[in-house]
Amino acid sequence: MLTLTSPFETSLHRLAAGPKLLALAGLSIGLFTLQSLALIVAAGGAVAVLYLAFGWPFARYGVAMLRPLWPFLAILALWHGWTGSWALGLAIGGKMLVAVALANLVTMTTRLDDMIAVVERVTAPLARFGVQPRVLAVAIALVIRFTPVLMDKARQLGQAWRARSARRANWRIVLPISLMALDDADRIAEAIRARGGL
Structure with a gap:
C-alpha cells in the first residue's frame, strides 16, 4: 500500500490531527457557500500560497497528488461548455479543486494512524447504535490508502x-x-x- 504522507517535513506535521480535520471541515463548508467566482479564485490563490509557504518541493509533491483530479475537471468543463454555463462550471470546478487541495494538504501532513484515532473518538457515541468505531475507522483508512494504489494500477493497465x-x-x-x-x-x-480481525 502507498502512503499519502509527504516526505517533506513541515510545521503542519507537528499539529494534532483533530484540529486539522476540524479546520478542513469548516473551510470546506465555507468554501461551498461561496457564490462569487472572484472569491473562489481568491481561495484557490490562498491555498496555493499555503502550499508554497512550505517550500517548492512540498508544493510540487502536492500538485502531483492532485493530478488525478484533472479528468474530472475536464469533464466538468466540457459539460458546462456544451450547455453554455461556463461560469457555473468554473465555479463548481474551482470549488472542487480547492476543497481537494485542502484535503490533500491534511492527508499529506497527518499520519494515517492519527486520523484513524480521531475517527474512532468521534464515532465512539455511535457504538450504542451498533456501529463499531474501529471497523469504520479502518474502512476509511483502507479507502484512503487504496485509492492511489488503484489509480496507479489503472495507469499501468492503460500503458x-x-x-x-x-x-x-x-x-x-x-x-x-x-x-x-x-x-x-x-x-x-x-x-x-x-x-485476528478487528
Missing part, C-alpha cells in the same frame, strides 16, 4: 493497453480494474482475518 493496441482503452479497462480491486480487497480481508 499496457497502449503498448499492445493502437485503439484507445476507454471503457475496455474498467472490468480488469474492477477485478483487480476485488482481488486486492479479498487479499486484505484475508490478511486482517489472519491477524
